[in-house]
Amino acid sequence: MNSSVQFGIVCFVLFFLLSQVFQWAQEITLPLPFFVLGGALLAIASNFDRRAGFPFNLINPPTPEAPTIEPPTIAQSSTPKFPREISFTIRKPEKLDQ
DSSP, X not given: XXXXXXXXXXXXXXXXXXXXXXXXXXXXXXXXXXXXXXXXXXXXXXXXXXXXXXXXXXXXOOOOOOOSSOOOOOOGGGSOSSOOOOSSOOOOOOOOOO
């Protein structure tokens, strides 16, 4: 058989199986507590990486180490001691006669 024919048969079988599963799943009714529990589990799973902020923290936070790199300092000569003066003056616009 040709590979494209095999691919078509596989797609047809998968589509048929998915349609049967969908029809079977439409007949299932779940009570409200299952939806609440599912929503809670989904919320926990989606925020799992933020678990460090919980009060019942299970992760031991790493102890802060002394920084090995000193923060950069600004040289005194590069900053002016006094602010520069404004090089222009601001005047009110003159009224034009109409």
